[in-house]
Amino acid sequence: MLKNTLILPESNAHLASQLLRDAIESLDVVLMLVLGKGNDEEQIVHFADQLCNKTQTPDGNLRRVVWVRDLSTATMQTAIDDLTGGVQPRPQVIVLNFFDQVKATLAQGDPASPLDLELAFLEGHQ
Amino acid sequence: MNCLRCTQGGWVVGVLLLVGGLTRALPAEADNLRLGDFFELRADDGDGTVECVEHGQIDINHTLVVEWDEVDLRAALSDADAPDAPAILTERRRLETLRDLVAEFLEAQAALALHISLGAPTATTPPEIAAASAAFSRESEQAINALHEHVKSLRAAGHATAAQRLENAANDAVLEDYAALAEVMRDEIRRLGERVRRALETADRYSIRMRARLVQTTGSRRLHLVGYDEITPAGFNEVPRFQLDLNERARMEVEAAEQLGQVVERAMSGELRAEIEMALEELEAELGSLAETLEVDVLEGNLESALDEIEASGEGGAESLIEQGKALLDTLEALTLDVPPMEAENDAQLLLAIVGQVTSELQATIQALRSLPTLVAAVISQTESTLEELPGVLRQDTAEALQASLARLQEDEAISDLIQTFEEVRTSFGFARDIADAALDAAAETPRDVLDESLDTRLELLQEGERNSGELVVLEAELSRETDDGSRIETRALRRVRLRQFGPYVGPRGSLLFTDPEADALSDQSWEPAPALSYMMHWGWRGRGHHFWNDVLDPGLGITFLILDHNDEDDFELGIAASLSLFRSLLWVGYGRNLQAESDFVHVGINPLALGTLWRERSAP
Numbered sequence: 001m002l003k004n005t006l007i008l009p010e011s012n013a014h015l016a017s018q019l020l021r022d023a024i025e026s027l028d029v030v031l032m033l034v035l036g037k038g039n040d041e042e043q044i045v046h047f048a049d050q051l052c053n054k055t056q057t058p059d060g061n062l063r064r065v066v067w068v069r070d071l072s073t074a075t076m077q078t079a080i081d082d083l084t085g086g087v088q089p090r091p092q093v094i095v096l097n098f099f100d101q102v103k104a105t106l107a108q109g110d111p112a113s114p115l116d117l118e119l120a121f122l123e124g125h126q
Numbered sequence: 127m128n129c130l131r132c133t134q135g136g137w138v139v140g141v142l143l144l145v146g147g148l149t150r151a152l153p154a155e156a157d158n159l160r161l162g163d164f165f166e167l168r169a170d171d172g173d174g175t176v177e178c179v180e181h182g183q184i185d186i187n188h189t190l191v192v193e194w195d196e197v198d199l200r201a202a203l204s205d206a207d208a209p210d211a212p213a214i215l216t217e218r219r220r221l222e223t224l225r226d227l228v229a230e231f232l233e234a235q236a237a238l239a240l241h242i243s244l245g246a247p248t249a250t251t252p253p254e255i256a257a258a259s260a261a262f263s264r265e266s267e268q269a270i271n272a273l274h275e276h277v278k279s280l281r282a283a284g285h286a287t288a289a290q291r292l293e294n295a296a297n298d299a300v301l302e303d304y305a306a307l308a309e310v311m312r313d314e315i316r317r318l319g320e321r322v323r324r325a326l327e328t329a330d331r332y333s334i335r336m337r338a339r340l341v342q343t344t345g346s347r348r349l350h351l352v353g354y355d356e357i358t359p360a361g362f363n364e365v366p367r368f369q370l371d372l373n374e375r376a377r378m379e380v381e382a383a384e385q386l387g388q389v390v391e392r393a394m395s396g397e398l399r400a401e402i403e404m405a406l407e408e409l410e411a412e413l414g415s416l417a418e419t420l421e422v423d424v425l426e427g428n429l430e431s432a433l434d435e436i437e438a439s440g441e442g443g444a445e446s447l448i449e450q451g452k453a454l455l456d457t458l459e460a461l462t463l464d465v466p467p468m469e470a471e472n473d474a475q476l477l478l479a480i481v482g483q484v485t486s487e488l489q490a491t492i493q494a495l496r497s498l499p500t501l502v503a504a505v506i507s508q509t510e511s512t513l514e515e516l517p518g519v520l521r522q523d524t525a526e527a528l529q530a531s532l533a534r535l536q537e538d539e540a541i542s543d544l545i546q547t548f549e550e551v552r553t554s555f556g557f558a559r560d561i562a563d564a565a566l567d568a569a570a571e572t573p574r575d576v577l578d579e580s581l582d583t584r585l586e587l588l589q590e591g592e593r594n595s596g597e598l599v600v601l602e603a604e605l606s607r608e609t610d611d612g613s614r615i616e617t618r619a620l621r622r623v624r625l626r627q628f629g630p631y632v633g634p635r636g637s638l639l640f641t642d643p644e645a646d647a648l649s650d651q652s653w654e655p656a657p658a659l660s661y662m663m664h665w666g667w668r669g670r671g672h673h674f675w676n677d678v679l680d681p682g683l684g685i686t687f688l689i690l691d692h693n694d695e696d697d698f699e700l701g702i703a704a705s706l707s708l709f710r711s712l713l714w715v716g717y718g719r720n721l722q723a724e725s726d727f728v729h730v731g732i733n734p735l736a737l738g739t740l741w742r743e744r745s746a747p
Contacts, residue, residue, distance in 0.1 A: 030259075050301045055259075062259060114297040119270055125263035 004052035005045055005065040013073035020066060020079055024100050029064045030055075030124035032117070033094040035080065037069040040112070044093060047114045051121055063121055093117070095124040161605050162619035164199045165192055170584070181670050183626040186595055187588055190623060192336070192351075194581035203332055266304070273311060332616075333606050338585050340625075341598040343375050343735040349590050349599065351583045374592050376659065379636025379735050383657035422458050425531035429455060429505075432520055432528045436512075439519050447508040454501045506532050587625070595627040595666055596680060596710055624677060628666045632684070635660050637714050639731035641701065643692045643723070658688035658731065660705055660714075682707040686716060686729075693723040703729055712736040 006023055008016035023031060032048050034041055048065045055062035071077060071090070080090060083102055091105035093112065104123040106112055167179040170189040184190055273296055280289035292314060299306035338349040348355070433451050436444045506529070513525055520528075585601075587593065601621040606613045637660065640653040662684035667676055675681075683706055690699040703718020714731035 047301065054303055113293075114300045115270055115274065115293075118300050119267060122263040122267045122270070125259040 002045065002049045002065075004061055004063065005049045005067055007067045008069065008076075010070040013070070013075045016068070016070070017075045017079050020068065020076075023064070023066050024083075024096060028098055029060075029062055030098065030121060031096040032063070032065045032121060032124070033068055033080075033083075033096070034065060035068045035071055035090060035092055035094070041067070041069075041092070044112050044117065047112070047117050048093075048121075051114065051118055062125075093120060095120045097124045097126065159202055159605075159617055160619070161603055161617045162621065164202070165194045165581075165603065165619075167191070167601070167621060167623060168193060172588075179623055181673075182622065183624045183676070184587075184599075186593060186625045186627050189587060190338075190585040190599065190601075192583045192585075192601070194334075196581055199581075269311065270300075270307075273314075276314065333608060333613075334581055335604040335606065336583060337602045337604075339600045339602075340590065340593060341600060342594070343597075344378050349585055351585055353583050373594075373634060375594055375735075376634035376636050379733055380657050380659055381636070383636050383638035383734065421531065421534055425534070426455060426458060428524070428528045428531045432509075432524050435520050435524055444512050444516060444519060447505070447512045450501065450505050450508050454505050457497055457501055502532055593625055594633065595625060595631060595664065596677065597625050599623045599625060626666045626668075626676065627664075628668045630663060630665050632661055632663045635662055635682070635707070635711050635733065636735075637686075637707075637711070637731045637733040639686070639688060639703075639714060639716075639729040641688070641690060641692070641718075641727045641729045643720065643725050643727045645692075645723070645725040654691060656688045656690055656701075658686050658714075658729075660684050660686040660707070662705070662707055662711070677710075679708060680710040682711060686714075686718065688729075690720050690723070690727070692720055692725060692727070696722040699723055701727060703727070705729070707733075710736055 006019065008019055010016070020033075034045050034048065045065060045067050052061045052063040052065060068076060068080070071080065077090075080094075081087075083094060083096070084090065084105070087105075089108065092108045092110070093104075093106035094102055095104040097103045103126060104120040106116065106120060110116070168176050168191040169179050169184045170176045170191050171185065172187075172189065176191060179190070273292075277289045277293050277296075280286075280292065292310070295310045295313075296307060299310045336351050336354045338351050339346050340349050429451050433448055436448060509525070509528065509532070512519060585599070599622070601623065603619045603621075605616045605618070607616050637658050638655055639658045640655055642652045662682035664680060664682045665675075683704075686701075686703040686705040688701045688703070690701040692699060699720050699722040701718050701720050703716040705714055705716035705718075707714050711733045714729065714733070716729050717726065718729065719726055
């Protein structure tokens with residue numbers, strides 16, 4: 001069960017975009033965005049969700065995961081490109097720090113073991 | 127030798143120690159391994175508090191704890207000796223890195239956990255949380271990166287299975303919590319440490335010896351280090367802050383002052399020179415009988431005959447015996463002494479000449495005596511091997527004579543007696559117990575194997591008998607390598623720690639004072655020497671920046687009692703004075719009252735044994 005993950009809806013791009021902006025702007029957390037859907041992305045999300053549990057505070061975890069399953073719409077692509085500066089190809093994983101700055105990315109094909117994801121999260125803490 | 131014993135007293139001691147004295151130069155630490163980097167000194171107050179020894183001093187009633195880093199030492203030793211040294215070196219570095227990072231990682235995690243657990247107000251202040259988590263993330267990143275590198279190294283070294291096992295364990299652990307990840311890293315550190323240990327077991331063995339000495343006014347003596355020697359401590363001796371009983375040091379100082387006073391008077395009357403010359407002749411006779419006691423002539427003859435026969439035979443393979451035999455001959459030659467007659471215009475010059483010559487001769491003889499048992503054992507062993515491998519190289523009578531002579535030298539009693547003789551000689555010159563210590567060094571040490579679980583030890587000062595504030599503990603560690611050819615010392619380390627009573631303390635001291643009565647009628651009694659007993663208060667400062675006060679100036683203020691002889695009409699004259707001592711009770715000044723003569727006096731003075739302490743500390747290794 002994914003307790004620390006927000007899964008953006010695939011059927012409503014506008015809502016998904018709004019939820020993504022809210023997640024970035026309003027949460028004082030280290031945010032990991034996982035882009036795409038597939039077995040690899042699902043595995044990454046499951047790992048990342050568990051890694052969030054190690055940073056519990058009385059007000060919740062310091063880490064969160066947002067799974068962007070559908071990147072086909074222009075709205076979502078624009079939202080992601082705004083974060084990454086339009087880098088192509090788009091990364092598979094993006095980590096934002098408390099101040100909404102991109103601190104780490106993992107490209108498609110990069111190792112994404114729990115240790116690699118933990119390192120990405122740790123860079124987001126800086 | 128009786129005439130050169132304490133009858134000359136402290137003045138002789140002082141002069142001798144000024145111009146000579148034994149030095150014990152140790153070889154410098156090996157450049158590639160600094161043994162001192164592998165242990166730390168701590169002070170245990172007996173109430174559960176153990177702290178690092180600060181500023182080179184320890185409370186006089188505490189316990190000195192020596193803590194070794196055996197893992198680092200084992201790993202460092204493996205660099206040059208293991209068959210697969212390059213791989214071991216790499217693993218050692220990884221071990222060090224991982225160990226340091228795990229410690230920092232856990233500290234940072236604990237700090238972050240503490241910070242975010244403080245409660246809601248803190249938890250909702252992102253900048254503070256951000257700062258704490260940034261610090262934590264830096265430490266954690268290093269630790270995990272180090273682990274990654276270690277896994278890669280394992281794969282590169284061909285340990286794919288071990289690498290995969292470790293990687294899987296780390297990935298599972300990180301999903302759980304940081305403690306689990308740290309445990310994985312610690313397991314890997316243990317595994318690496320075991321690997322280094324196994325590599326050491328196949329290589330040469332190492333052992334550690336440690337010794338501790340206390341440098342005092344009355345001499346230098348061995349202290350008991352748990353696990354490193356067989357000297358058993360006796361009694362429980364806490365040093366009180368206000369000590370009014372006459373302790374051994376004060377008793378000896380007064381005695382030395384009495385003797386010194388007599389020497390001064392005899393020097394003034396010209397009796398001293400004749401006594402010194404007679405004592406010198408006795409010394410030569412005593413030392414000249416060394417060779418006779420050991421039957422050195424017989425052994426030299428047998429050894430030279432054996433070496434000649436070997437060389438004449440032209441047989442190869444006996445080079446080791448020849449080399450060791452020659453080393454033994456050289457050592458035996460050093461056992462003979464020759465002190466030529468010295469001319470001097472006055473007694474002081476004569477004393478200086480005696481000290482210079484005799485001291486260096488004594489040093490050479492002591493070193494030869496100490497090395498003798500090891501050399502003899504080596505020659506015996508080599509002789510037996512050579513006779514076995516080259517049966518015809520020596521005639522039977524030559525071999526039997528040589529072995530019998532060597533066996534004679536192995537009798538400890540003869541050497542122990544000689545060492546005792548030297549002890550008496552040295553005591554006469556004021557060097558207390560160093561020769562007996564040399565014998566104790568050879569007999570009483572217990573080397574510790576570096577593969578032992580712990581090399582740590584303790585020095586229980588409370589059980590070490592009389593000791594005084596300002597005295598020096600000299601701790602020596604020695605690393606030896608045991609090979610098929612014997613034991614070789616690789617490197618040494620020294621630490622010096624000063625005993626200190628902090629705050630105010632009072633204790634008795636002896637001195638020789640020269641008094642000058644104020645009364646005109648007593649003016650012909652100016653500067654008469656008189657031994658004195660004082661009770662002096664000192665103050666020991668804790669912390670940095672007080673070295674000059676504590677260890678150089680060490681001022682004392684107190685009351686002095688002495689027997690005077692200012693007035694011929696009085697049979698008994700007691701003087702009481704207020705005194706100031708300086709430079710660790712070496713110099714004295716004061717003002718007092720002769721109760722019977724009803725006259726004031728000023729005094730200046732010295733403590734002859736304090737001078738000896740200063741020199742002994744300077745000469746201590």
